[in-house]
Amino acid sequence: MKWTGITVNTTNEAVEAVSNILMEAGASGTSIDNAADFMALRPEFPGELLDKQQIPHVASGALVTAYYPETVEIEDLLPKIKRQVSQLTNFGINANPGAVTLKPVAETDWATAWKQYYHPVRVSRYLTVVPSWEKYRPQQVDEKLITLDPGMAFGTGTHPTTALMLAALEITLRGGETVLDVGTGSGVLSIGAKLLGAHKVFAYDVDQVAVDAAISNLALNPVARDVEVSVNNLLTGVTQTADVIVANILAEIIVPLIPQAWPRLPIGGHFLVSGIIEDKHELIEKQLQAEGFKIEQILQQGEWYGIIARKPAEDE
Numbered sequence: 210m211k212w213t214g215i216t217v218n219t220t221n222e223a224v225e226a227v228s229n230i231l232m233e234a235g236a237s238g239t240s241i242d243n244a245a246d247f248m249a250l251r252p253e254f255p256g257e258l259l260d261k262q263q264i265p266h267v268a269s270g271a272l273v274t275a276y277y278p279e280t281v282e283i284e285d286l287l288p289k290i291k292r293q294v295s296q297l298t299n300f301g302i303n304a305n306p307g308a309v310t311l312k313p314v315a316e317t318d319w320a321t322a323w324k325q326y327y328h329p330v331r332v333s334r335y336l337t338v339v340p341s342w343e344k345y346r347p348q349q350v351d352e353k354l355i356t357l358d359p360g361m362a363f364g365t366g367t368h369p370t371t372a373l374m375l376a377a378l379e380i381t382l383r384g385g386e387t388v389l390d391v392g393t394g395s396g397v398l399s400i401g402a403k404l405l406g407a408h409k410v411f412a413y414d415v416d417q418v419a420v421d422a423a424i425s426n427l428a429l430n431p432v433a434r435d436v437e438v439s440v441n442n443l444l445t446g447v448t449q450t451a452d453v454i455v456a457n458i459l460a461e462i463i464v465p466l467i468p469q470a471w472p473r474l475p476i477g478g479h480f481l482v483s484g485i486i487e488d489k490h491e492l493i494e495k496q497l498q499a500e501g502f503k504i505e506q507i508l509q510q511g512e513w514y515g516i517i518a519r520k521p522a523e524d525e
């Protein structure tokens with residue numbers, strides 16, 4: 210199908226109002242290039258899959274582009290959109306300069322253009338995340354590839370908290386373990402665990418959409434096709450025991466997980482947790498110790514913390 214894009218050159222404050230006008234005029238979708246958003250992008254961290262420097266962006270103001278199918282009479286729409294944008298000042302919204310332009314776009318432009326900014330990225334010592342559409346050969350003999358579709362829910366698999374847990378799995382796994390992946394999201398940690406030699410992985414997420422995304426991503430990785438994924442709230446009702454439990458969830462959610470993890474682990478079993486922002490890591494360490502865990506290692510990337518804890522023997 211052929212599409213026409215209408216682009217409005219406007220201000221940061223008017224972006225939402227302009228998008229509404231364009232959508233109400235029958236657009237199938239909008240894309241926003243906002244200088245303020247680009248400035249707010251966090252500095253790159255090791256393991257960033259998105260190559261921000263390559264992203265074209267406006268130096269000031271914002272461009273809101275809406276996409277209309279060929280069935281929409283665009284010439285009739287244009288004056289109406291121009292009038293509505295100029296009337297935003299009546300509502301106290303400065304849409305200046307508000308220039309409205311038209312350009313034809315190929316469907317592939319807006320359906321898949323974002324893909325060009327994603328590339329394979331080495332996220333830990335042995336693991337590289339590869340977008341599913343990229344052809345990539347390992348650069349080193351011991352490099353293992355996690356194929357992910359970043360277009361699905363739950364990110365690119367390269368957030369610092371994810372990278373911390375992949376590193377923690379690398380430190381902990383020796384091969385043959387059973388692993389519970391709590392809050393699996395994209396399934397990235399389950400895939401990583403299998404690549405690092407885990408025998409069996411059970412993955413859980415409270416969100417059905419995440420479970421579906423994980424199942425699709427696991428299918429992209431032959432090594433992980435036998436991972437069992439199910440909807441579950443933390444480890445509530447889970448009777449499976451494991452050598453390693455890994456969870457990258459917010460600190461507030463890790464707190465109730467700690468007493469659930471303890472009985473699921475044997476002596477010497479490991480509990481790997483992340484999603485912990487700087488001012489919460491002491492709280493999580495205290496809760497882990499209060500349950501009986503020993504803290505073996507604390508990993509850090511920027512403001513994010515990961516903890517490797519172990520269930521010790523009674524006489525330790």
Ligand SMILES: C[S@@+](CC[C@H](N)C(=O)[O-])C[C@H]1O[C@@H](n2cnc3c(N)ncnc32)[C@H](O)[C@@H]1O
Nearest residue numbers: 371392393394395414415416419441442443457
């Ligand atoms: C930060 S994402 C982590 C995704 C992936 N494991 C990773 O490391 O990239 C956290 C995930 O935990 C899930 N989650 C949040 N609360 C949960 C709960 N109570 N029980 C199970 N999963 C939960 C969310 O749906 C989300 O998919």
